[in-house]
Amino acid sequence: MENAFDPIEKAPTHHPPSELLIDYAAGSASEAEALMIAIHLDACLSCRRAADAALAIGGALLDDIAPAFLPPSLFQRTLRAIDAAAEPSAPQLKQPVPAFTANWPAPLRAHLAEKPTGSWRRLPAGFRALRIPVKDESARLWIMKAPGGRGPLLHSHAADEWTVVLEGGFTDETGTYAAGDFAYMAPGDSHRMVAEPGEGCVCLLLTREHPRYLTWLGKLLAPLLRL
Numbered sequence: 001m002e003n004a005f006d007p008i009e010k011a012p013t014h015h016p017p018s019e020l021l022i023d024y025a026a027g028s029a030s031e032a033e034a035l036m037i038a039i040h041l042d043a044c045l046s047c048r049r050a051a052d053a054a055l056a057i058g059g060a061l062l063d064d065i066a067p068a069f070l071p072p073s074l075f076q077r078t079l080r081a082i083d084a085a086a087e088p089s090a091p092q093l094k095q096p097v098p099a100f101t102a103n104w105p106a107p108l109r110a111h112l113a114e115k116p117t118g119s120w121r122r123l124p125a126g127f128r129a130l131r132i133p134v135k136d137e138s139a140r141l142w143i144m145k146a147p148g149g150r151g152p153l154l155h156s157h158a159a160d161e162w163t164v165v166l167e168g169g170f171t172d173e174t175g176t177y178a179a180g181d182f183a184y185m186a187p188g189d190s191h192r193m194v195a196e197p198g199e200g201c202v203c204l205l206l207t208r209e210h211p212r213y214l215t216w217l218g219k220l221l222a223p224l225l226r227l
């Protein structure tokens with residue numbers, strides 16, 4: 001069977017902003033955000049390289065920062081925090097992943113094996129939605145299935161909205177998106193998405209109430225990675 005996520009056969013043409021890759025590489029992304037980026041990286045060799053480069057440059061920058069003096073009590077607290085972070089978490093029960101996920105990327109299937117979803121919700125006009133559970137309460141993850149030629153009405157965003165295509169594709173004012181492609185809508189952006197005629201579109205969508213603020217490392221390194 002053709003692998004939609006083969007990085008050589010079908011390299012994505014739409015990528016996350018480099019600030020988001022850097023925050024992911026630095027470990028500052030939330031669980032929902034990290035899953036979205038991991039799905040894109042699974043398909044995208046160039047973004048995997050950019051994330052690796054960000055990690056290397058960020059590490060070198062941190063090495064150059066002069067060591068700060070820590071009072072003894074704070075030093076002890078820091079050591080205890082590092083110990084606590086290093087303790088392995090309790091193994092979670094793995095669930096069988098539903099058959100309809102067979103063509104979905106490995107990071108998403110691994111997530112669903114840890115955190116099973118409920119059932120598909122039927123929406124008007126043939127749309128269906130499946131909520132993906134995540135720890136982070138500030139973001140909501142949905143898998144949306146849109147029938148061919150259909151799309152949500154023109155809508156704008158109070159916060160940023162991220163989309164990764166899992167199967168099929170869609171077109172909006174910014175271009176055509178296929179499996180592995182990442183769409184980033186900034187707060188205030190508006191767009192009209194239309195699913196591919198025939199095949200339709202299955203995508204993973206991250207929505208939230210408040211915009212995400214980038215970390216200082218992401219803001220610092222992004223210009224370096226846009227070479």
Ligand SMILES: [Zn+2]
Pocket residue numbers: 012014015016040044045046047048
């Ligand atoms: Zn990419």
